[in-house]
Amino acid sequence: MQPDPTPEAMLSVRGLKKVYQTDGGDIEAVRNLTFDLRAGELVCLVGPSGSGKTTLLKCISGLMAPTEGEVLLDGKRVSGPPKKMAVVFQEYGRSLFPWMRVRDNVELPLKNQGVPKAERDKLVDEALEAVGLAHVPRSYPWQLSGGMQQRVAIARAIAYQPEVLLMDEPFAAVDAQTRADLEDLIRTIWKKFGVTVLFVTHDIDESVYLGERVIILSSSPTVVQEDIVIDLPVDRDQLETRSLPRFTELRHHVYEQIQLAKKGHRPAAAGSPADSTAGSAAG
C-alpha cells in the first residue's frame, strides 16, 4: 500500500499512525505519515503545537509502538530503541543524570555497550571536544548553565556514534543567544560526523536556518503538510544567511503553511508522500 522507501533511505517512516486509547475514547494523534531521510541528511520537522511531533519521535525512537505503519532504520524495522540511533531530549536537566559527572554521563551508554576503556576514553574526549566542553569533564551537569548542559547531552549522543540523531526541540528551553550558538554547533557536528539528523522544532526560523529540508506537519491528526528543500548555501551564518532574500522567502513560505495547518487546512492528497519542492511552492 505504501510506496517503497527510496533505496538510499537511512530512516524511513511508512504510513505511520498512532491512536491513543483513553477512557474518554480513542484519540488519533498521528493519522498517516510517510517520509524518508537519506543517509547524511539534516531534516527539520516543524508543525503547529499539538501536531503529534513528540508522538512521532517516540515511535521513531522505538519508545512507543505505532498503531499502524512502520519505521525503518537502514532497512530494518524499528521495534525497540535501535542501536544506531541517539536521541537528544528537550529537557536536558532531566535527561542528564545529576548523580554522574559530565564525563560519566557521556561515557555511560558506551560502558553499557561494553566498548573497551581505551576506545571509550577516545570517543568521550572527542565528543566533549566537539561540543567545546573539554574543560569540564569533572563537573556535575547541574553545575553548568542550561546551554552547556544541552551540549553535554549532544556530546553523549555523538560519543554513541549513531547513524541517526533525533533531536526533540532541543533548544526550546535555552535563551536566544545560546540557541544561536547551539544551532551552529549542530551544523558543524552534522558536517563533521556525517550523521543523519532529524531535528524537531516548533521554531520556523530555526527549521529554515538549520535544515537541508523542512517537513511541515499538519495539525492533529497529523499528516505531512509539505516537504520542502531548503536551497540555502551549505555554509550558514547567523547574520548573513538570515539576511538572504531566499531565507526570508522560505521562512515566509513555511510560516504560511503553518498558519494554514493551524486553521485546519490539509494537503489535497492527505497521506500521499508530498514531494513538492520550495521552488514550485514558494517561487
Next chain:
Amino acid sequence: MSSNTLASGGPVPSVGRDRRPGRKLPAKQLLGLAGIVGFLATWELIPRLGLIDERFLPPASEVILALGRDFGLTAFWLSVGETMVAWFLGLIIAVALAVLLGFIIGSSDFLRRATNSTVEFLRPIPSVALIPLAVLLFGVKIESSLMLITYAAFWQVLIQVLYGVADVDMVANNTAKTYGLGRMARIRYVVFPTALPYLMTGVRLAATVALVLAITAELVIGSPGLGREIALAQSGGAISGMYALVLATGLIGVLINALMRLIEKKTLSWHSSVRSEVIV
C-alpha cells in the same frame, strides 16, 4: 567600561566587607550550647531546691559523675556493645530485606497494587506488640531483640524505597532506554540513584527506631544490653546509675543520627538537598 564608571562613582559601599573575621560562625552553636547548659542547670536546681525528692531525681552533677564512672567500667562497655550489635544487625537485616523487596515491588505496578493494602495493614502494628511472640519464639536471647528491631526498622525503609523507586523521571528513563540500557542496567544506573536519597532518609529514621526497639527489648524481655542494665539499676535502687544509663542511650542516639547525616552528605553530594549553590 563599567570599571571606569564604578571608580568615579563615589565611595564603594562596604556591604560585603567582613569587619570581624573571627566572630562569624558560632552564633547558632552558642545558642545550642546555652540551651544544654540551661537544661542541666535547671535539672541541677530542681532536686537541690527540694522541688522533687533527690531519691527520684538526683541532681545532674551526680548523674554525670555516675556516667563518668560507667565510662571506666568494662561491664558498661560490654552492655553498650551488646546493644549496638543488636541494633546494627537488626538494622542491616531490615535494610537488606526492605531494599530487595522495595525494588521488586516498586518495579511492578501489579505487585505494588497487590501489596499496598497489606503493607498499610502491617506497618502500623507496633513492634512492642510482638514482644510476647518474640519471647515465645526465641526466649531471652538476642534473636528476640533482632526480630523486634527488624520489624520496626523494615517498614521505615520499605516505604521510602517504594516512594523512591516510583520517583524515577520519565525523561531519564527514556534516555536510558534509547541508549540501549536494559532492565538491570536501568535499575543500577537510573532507579537506584533516584531511590538513594529516599533510602538514606529511610535508613536514618530506621536507625533511630532500631535503637528505641533495641533498648525496649532489653528492658522488657531482659536480653543482655543497656536496657537490661537500666532495669537492673532501677530494681537495685541505684537511681543515679539508672539515670546515667538513660543518658548514655540518649548520647548513642545523638551519635547515630550524626553518623547517618554524615553518610547521607557523602553519598548524596549530587542531590539538591545536599549540594552547594550552582557555581558556573
